[in-house]
Amino acid sequence: MNKKEYISSLREKLVTLPSNDVEEILKEFEMHFDIGVSEGKAENEIAAKLGSPEEVAQYYLGEAVPEYNPAGTEQVAAGAFPIVPIQTWLGRPNRGTTAQTIQGFCHPTYAIPPKNKAPKPEPAGDTAHQGGRAPDLSQPHPKQEWKQVELTGYEQYPSQDPNYQKPQPKTHDKAFAILFTIFVFVPVWFIALALTLLITAWPIVTGAASVTLFALMSSFSGGIFLGTLFLAIALAFAVIAHAIIAFFAIRGFILGTIAYFRWLGKSTTSAEKEA
Amino acid sequence: MNVQFKKGVLDLCVLAMLKDSDRYGYELASTLSETIMISDGTVYPLLRKLASDGLVASYLQESQSGPPRKYYSLTVMGQKKLEELLEDWNSFTASVNKIVGGESA
Structure with a gap:
């Protein structure tokens, strides 16, 4: 390991410290x-004597x-630093890494890095405890006694749950379908049909009126002639407008009817299958 | 050498080395690593800890030949601490020697 590699490796490992401190340490x-x-001396020789980053x-x-x-070559105590949870705007850890993060923090070799960099001065008179604590590596570190957590956090993303079952479309039995058709669908359908016919009849009536006016125009004279002409033209435009409305009304009516029967067929079939 | 021994006396060693003259990190590290078998890299964290406790102070000095060096010197607090530690060390080793010597005799 040369100087550059050593320094960058150490920088990575010290990532939890304030950056000013890290720069100071690395400078040294x-x-x-x-x-x-x-x-x-050779760089790799110096690096080896320093001990691993x-x-x-x-x-x-x-x-x-x-x-x-x-x-x-040998590493001391803790393993790799676990993946740090990324806070999303929901204030929850990023789901993609949650599992790994919790596993990382639960891992027995993981110790929390201290938040404050400066170690607290030892109480006066206690001099038997200098130069850094020496954890007994055969004993579990007190900070490392983590509870094993059962991961259940799929509430937010149920479809990611391995046991997730796709919600079945709502079904109903045949009796309901028949009753619903008779008491709800048929009346509504007839009202819709009446309205559609009315809307369709409208351009026919106005059209007929327009045509009649045009036909009668030769028998009129003077002021009445021009008035009739304009009325006939206005009615002709009305026919076009009404025809467009009527077209969409008929289309809607037909599509609506088809959709209803499709839905009825689908949901009643699956109900029969289940039964 | 036993790990527990080493960590107990590292502070004492560093402070003692700084008693007579200021020394730079590399010097301290290479001397300590040779005499009490620690890796060079462990001396710097220790120096940092001593500095944050106010026992040592550091300053940067350009060298006539070669790269700049960071020197460490003992503060007044550091001198006091060194005296305390030395006293403890002497009385401790004396009593241990008494027991160890007494048993073997």
Whole structure:
């Protein structure tokens, strides 16, 4: 591991510390490398003597045992830092990483990095406890006694649940279908039919009136002739407008009727299947 | 050497080394790693802790030949602490020696 690799690796490990502190710490390690190199040592040799970046980071992040580990191969205590939950605008951790995050934090080798960087001064008179605590690695660290959590958090995203069952379309039995058709659908349908016919008849009536006026026009004379002409033209335009309305009314009526029978057929069939 | 011993005396060693003259991190690290078998990288966190406790102060000095060095010096608090630690250390080793020597004799 050369200087650059060592520094960047250490930077990664110290990510939880304030950036000012990290820069200060890294500056010191850079100087260490520079001095070593100026004394004719190889960068990887210096890095090996420093101990692994993981180990060094442990001293900065919390307490760890100063241990001679020149090869820099063995890691001290904690494993990889677990994935940090990303806060979404809902104020909940990002669902995609929640499971991994909780697993990470529950992992027995994970210790919370201390929030304040400066260790509290020891109480006066207690001098038997200096130079960083030495956790007994055979014992579980008190901070690491995590409860195993059963993951149930699919309320927000039920379709992601492995046991998720797609909601079945609502079904009803045949009796309901018949009664509903007779007492609701048929009356509504007849009213709709009457309205549709009325709307359709309208352009026919106005059209007929317009045509009649045009036909009678030769028998009129003077003022009446022009008045009749304009009325006939107005009625002709009304016919066009009404025809458009009538077209959509008929279309709606037909489509509505078809949709009703489709829905009725679908939902009653599945009800029969279930039964 | 036993880990528990080492961590107990590291502070004492660093403070003692700074008693007579200011020293830079590299110097402290290489001396300590040779004598009590710790990795060089552990000295810097320790120095940082001592600095935050107000026991040592640091300053940057350009070197005539080579890269700049960060020197550490003992503060007044550090001197007091060193005296305390030395006293403890001496009385502790004396009593341990008494027991150990007494048993072997």
